[in-house]
Amino acid sequence: MLDLSRLEKVKHSSGKIIAACPACRAEGSDRTGNHLAIFAGDDGSFESGRYTCIRHEGDSDHSKAIFALVGVIDNERQPLDHQARREYAIKRQEQERIEREQKRLTKGIQDNLERKLEPYLCDSWRAELFDRSPMSLDCIDAMRHDFLKCMFPQDAVLWMGGVYDAGKPEHRANFKTCKEWLKLETLPPRIAPAHFREESFSRTNENIIKKPFIIFECDEIIGKEPSTDTERERNKQLTSALALYAIDKLGLHLRAVIDSGNKSLHLWFDRPPQSAMNAIERMILGLRIDANPFRQSNIPLRMPGCIHIDSKKPARLLHLNHISQNESI
Numbered sequence: 001m002l003d004l005s006r007l008e009k010v011k012h013s014s015g016k017i018i019a020a021c022p023a024c025r026a027e028g029s030d031r032t033g034n035h036l037a038i039f040a041g042d043d044g045s046f047e048s049g050r051y052t053c054i055r056h057e058g059d060s061d062h063s064k065a066i067f068a069l070v071g072v073i074d075n076e077r078q079p080l081d082h083q084a085r086r087e088y089a090i091k092r093q094e095q096e097r098i099e100r101e102q103k104r105l106t107k108g109i110q111d112n113l114e115r116k117l118e119p120y121l122c123d124s125w126r127a128e129l130f131d132r133s134p135m136s137l138d139c140i141d142a143m144r145h146d147f148l149k150c151m152f153p154q155d156a157v158l159w160m161g162g163v164y165d166a167g168k169p170e171h172r173a174n175f176k177t178c179k180e181w182l183k184l185e186t187l188p189p190r191i192a193p194a195h196f197r198e199e200s201f202s203r204t205n206e207n208i209i210k211k212p213f214i215i216f217e218c219d220e221i222i223g224k225e226p227s228t229d230t231e232r233e234r235n236k237q238l239t240s241a242l243a244l245y246a247i248d249k250l251g252l253h254l255r256a257v258i259d260s261g262n263k264s265l266h267l268w269f270d271r272p273p274q275s276a277m278n279a280i281e282r283m284i285l286g287l288r289i290d291a292n293p294f295r296q297s298n299i300p301l302r303m304p305g306c307i308h309i310d311s312k313k314p315a316r317l318l319h320l321n322h323i324s325q326n327e328s329i
């Protein structure tokens, strides 16, 4: 039995009640408040009716979580309900333990971040990245073409365009094979670091068939948002040290570095095996790596020459490695 008075966003519709799912909300989702459906019971009352979360249908743990949050103990079923509450409490404790552990790890890494990066810091970091680049980066006009050639196989379907060039059928033209893109004299300013299904017109995850890269971007590796030229430069310098740290200590294989033209660098690495990904995932907060570009392969990243809206400066390719550590391209 659920205590209807404790539910939020309650809406009555024919034969059922729609409300916010308390378990989803506890996890930060269901902001609109329509995941929970409660059906009228045999006696016509909702108190005795069946309930389900439409996002977690058939998930008994989720049902137990809902009950633990807004359930009412029915005397006849007390032993079972008690059990449900106990199980939920244990689960919550475990989750809290993991969160505490993550916080401790994050703090530990952050406290020592600059010291960790110190051995990799270099005043002439740009020249250093250039010098270490396996591909020559002298011809600025050919950068976008060189970037595609080195980073993607010819038959991979790639999205390129402006930030909003996806999501509608007319955007099918923004999805072409690498080979087709290379035939164009001028290439669009942005690319997503993924291979897409043929005939895609949106960058949704369902259309992604391969995620060959992980991206490190740090908007605040100096510990706060950079607001002066000196701080922006320092932010990029520390990120360049992070690139070398990632190669040395995390075993990552660097493929490209793009200076966004403002305060950050985009570090493109080959995606490592899942076991390594799990370990890195736990470190990204500590290393002040932005979660979004790290987790999402469908975001429109800057190509070389893309003008930054704040600084009015172009993005620059600082490093390009045509050799993949994963399957050959």
Ligand SMILES: [Zn+2]
Binding pocket: 021, 022, 023, 024, 025, 035, 053, 054, 055, 056, 062
């Ligand atoms: Zn739910």
